[in-house]
Amino acid sequence: GAGVSQSPRYKVTKRGQDVALRCDPISGHVSLYWYRQALGQGPEFLTYFNYEAQQDKSGLPNDRFSAERPEGSISTLTIQRTEQRDSAMYRCASSPGPANYGYTFGSGTRLTVV
Amino acid sequence: GESVGLHLPTLSVQEGDNSIINCAYSNSASDYFIWYKQESGKGPQFIIDIRSNMDKRQGQRVTVLLNKTVKHLSLQIAATQPGDSAVYFCAVSSGNTGKLIFGQGTTLQVKP
Numbered sequence: 001g002a003g004v005s006q007s008p009r010y011k012v013t014k015r016g017q018d019v020a021l022r023c024d025p026i027s028g029h030v031s032l033y034w035y036r037q038a039l040g041q042g043p044e045f046l047t048y049f050n051y052e053a054q055q056d057k058s059g060l061p062n063d064r065f066s067a068e069r070p071e072g073s074i075s076t077l078t079i080q081r082t083e084q085r086d087s088a089m090y091r092c093a094s095s096p097g098p099a100n101y102g103y104t105f106g107s108g109t110r111l112t113v114v
Numbered sequence: 115g116e117s118v119g120l121h122l123p124t125l126s127v128q129e130g131d132n133s134i135i136n137c138a139y140s141n142s143a144s145d146y147f148i149w150y151k152q153e154s155g156k157g158p159q160f161i162i163d164i165r166s167n168m169d170k171r172q173g174q175r176v177t178v179l180l181n182k183t184v185k186h187l188s189l190q191i192a193a194t195q196p197g198d199s200a201v202y203f204c205a206v207s208s209g210n211t212g213k214l215i216f217g218q219g220t221t222l223q224v225k226p
Contacts, residue, residue: 033212105158
């Protein structure tokens with residue numbers, strides 16, 4: 001597509017529920033990144049993929065968070081047993097190749113856990 | 115751990131003046147530096163980048179300066195326009211890890 005597409009745009013969920021956030025990168029982009037951005041803060045790295053391989057997941061806060069990119073295109077970030085502290089903007093970005101940092105960010109998914 | 119910080123949370127400038135936004139980083143092994151602009155309700159947008167083998171790089175109305183000795187990075191915007199009003203983030207990386215460490219952001223306000 002023309003840009004990085006994320007869905008849903010907004011997600012309100014009850015504490016304890018699982019959520020899945022979707023990212024559709026720019027067509028042909030090899031690398032895909034997940035970040036989390038709190039209000040008034042810079043994005044915080046979560047994980048990234050080159051093709052379908054998860055290269056670094058050191059930023060995932062705990063084992064309730066996981067991500068996959070099974071066919072090297074669309075990626076899903078899953079949060080199990082959500083907690084209120086998980087509330088944030090989750091941003092996906094993609095780039096043409098590994099370590100090309102001129103990412104294109106998506107508009108994000110605003111997650112609110114109530 | 116590695117940190118990236120901006121010197122001022124808010125910068126207010128007159129339209130037409132030049133703006134300078136400063137950033138400090140902690141990791142001397144950082145070798146890639148990038149500035150993003152984020153407008154309200156949107157994702158960060160790439161402005162300009164620089165690698166550690168350079169100390170200056172110019173784009174259209176923007177210049178990035180890198181001082182590795184004091185681990186300092188700055189973004190200069192010439193002839194600031196109302197459309198430049200946004201939050202500006204610096205980010206750094208090291209060793210082609212694919213991971214960017216972002217600073218907290220400086221809000222640039224342009225007065226007409």
